[in-house]
Amino acid sequence: MEFLKKGKGGKFLFLAPMAGYTNGACRKIFREYGADGVVSEFVYSRAVLCGGGRILERMRFDESERPVGIQIFGSDPSEMAEAALAIEEKLSPDFIDVNFGCPAPNAVCAGAGSALLRDVPQMGRIIKKMSSEIKRTPITAKLRTGWDSSSIVVPDAARLLEDSGAQMITLHGRTKAQGYEGEANWDLIEEAAKTVKVPLIGNGSVERRDGSSLAASACAGFMIGRAALGNPWIFNKIRAAFENLSASAEEPSARDRARLALRYAELVSGGGYSGIDSENLTHAKTQIMRFLKNAEGFKKLRVGLKNIATLDELKVLLCEYV
């Protein structure tokens, strides 16, 4: 995981994987605006194996997104290793990440995602099998602190994942029961970071941490999720906080936001990005509304957005503002 050393200011900042949001166009933009690395939206191992070329094509990423991880979830070690092998052969990502944190019923019902927080030895078996069969690409893991507050699994689970071959661990400091609410437990994150030798990435409302605790953290880096939605400037703002700089923490202007929205529209209309195609105008509009939110002067544009029918019209509309 040599690339982690390239984190500006000594800490590596990842854009968190967020299904339904962090498609290829979005990831590319976040890299341009200051994220040091990105991770794909998760894909079920069985879908990789059954969907074949079509699914792998949808998981494609642009070279400019590197370092980029592809995230998969599943419960069967052999199936996970087989899916990872297909991903390595076809896509050559910088790492393959395993999701042990998703609380969504479809993942939990499949015995995957956060369900594995109740079966830590199986998490170890999955990582061990994948690490022993995948030679070129580092296998990494992303987990939560436990199923609920009475069954916390870290730091022991982090140590087991490391012993099983995980080369980086991302820890979301909430339990499955918390979902996305409440405080992330940063004491547990710091304890886990000090327990393992592999890099540990802290996750969970990073933007609420003050700069000095981020700078003093035992984490090799941080992963930023919801605070980044519509706000790719957050990476430089957080970096400035732990580097104790103030200049780059300036708020984006309305024109900055319009430029960002235009860049997104251009990327989407260029086509070819995973998770979105040129017909997917509704998705593009929602994403663009997010980039323009809280900014003054966009009332007319917001109304105009509702009536446009093509991405080219969208680009013309945005051009008036940049």
Ligand SMILES: Cc1cc2nc3c(=O)[nH]c(=O)nc-3n(C[C@H](O)[C@H](O)[C@H](O)COP(=O)(O)O)c2cc1C
């Ligand atoms: C809409 C949404 C989709 C998410 N999808 C994924 C996913 O595909 N894989 C994953 O590991 N985590 C996923 N997460 C969790 C985030 O990566 C992150 O761990 C979580 O939001 C906590 O970080 P935050 O407090 O900075 O938002 C998702 C979160 C949200 C809100």
